[in-house]
């Protein structure tokens with residue numbers, strides 16, 4: 001069993017490679033839920049839906065959210081009705097979200113994900129990190145912003161001085177998945193708003209210390225490959241580099257995979273992480289995703 005910790009863009013790219021390299025039924029994916037919220041009366045678990053759609057091969061992988069070739073009839077009509085929604089939710093995507101909302105209210109988010117994964121013929125286990133409501137605020141130079149306001153309305157432009165998120169407890173099965181895994185892969189997701197929320201769950205770090213953990217850095221050079229991870233790390237006075245990423249995970253990390261552009265960082269990272277693998281980590285096509293996945297799997301002792 002291999003467990004993967006995931007957000008909604010970086011790690012899903014890796015998952016497209018991983019599921020070609022290992023049997024999907026040997027994968028358990030623990031997904032960030034910190035930003036989950038209701039939009040237009042529907043529960044949106046953005047990272048979970050991206051992981052579901054990625055594993056079901058229907059993801060819109062231009063944007064890393066929503067279903068490919070979806071229509072936006074309801075989204076556009078809501079706009080005309082003066083009920084414009086912050087997230088551009090497609091019609092097929094909305095159906096999945098409506099069903100998840102109903103299932104969740106009846107059985108909880110964990111069971112809802114299990115039912116939807118089964119309906120999509122997904123062999124891997126997909127577990128939300130928590131079933132509890134959480135909240136994340138971005139403290140910026142224009143005030144305290146909701147995560148999606150910062151990300152979408154303000155296009156991640158404001159300067160960030162801090163982040164605040166609520167503490168939640170792990171979904172049943174999260175700790176057990178880590179304990180029963182021969183390896184845990186921390187994908188190249190945002191270390192602050194996608195991975196750290198999972199690490200902050202009671203029992204996760206201790207469980208990770210007892211298993212083989214390999215992480216892929218989402219930072220290349222002194223910048224994120226995409227998105228605001230660089231701003232969030234800077235706000236928390238963490239070096240915006242693959243070294244900075246290694247320092248976040250160092251208590252339990254066995255191996256880190258960094259990009260060829262970070263060759264000069266190998267020695268300093270080797271001071272805090274046992275093994276440093278240098279390879280191309282820019283996943284622009286399926287071959288690159290499979291290659292990276294193979295290197296990660298081959299690193300498992």
Ligand SMILES: C[C@H](OP(=O)(O)OP(=O)(O)OC[C@H]1O[C@@H](n2cnc3c(=O)[nH]c(N)nc32)[C@H](O)[C@@H]1O)C(=O)O
Nearest residue numbers: 007008009010188189190194218224225226227229283
């Ligand atoms: C908005 C975004 O959050 P989310 O959509 O949840 O995305 P993740 O946290 O899963 O990942 C964002 C993270 O991914 C890194 N990234 C993206 N593509 C690549 C790649 O090809 N290689 C690589 N090493 N990292 C990649 C990117 O730098 C981001 O930090 C968010 O928070 O950005």
Ligand SMILES: O=c1nc2n(C[C@H](O)[C@H](O)[C@H](O)CO)c3cc(O)ccc3cc-2c(=O)[nH]1
Nearest residue numbers: 008035046047049065066086087088089152
């Ligand atoms: O930046 C955007 N992110 C959108 N996202 C992604 C969302 O902002 C995620 O929070 C980020 O990708 C970070 O995980 C959506 C996710 C969904 O599940 C459904 C619809 C959307 C729509 C948008 C959008 O219009 N713009």
Ligand SMILES: [Mg+2]
Nearest residue numbers: 007008047194
């Ligand atoms: Mg996310």
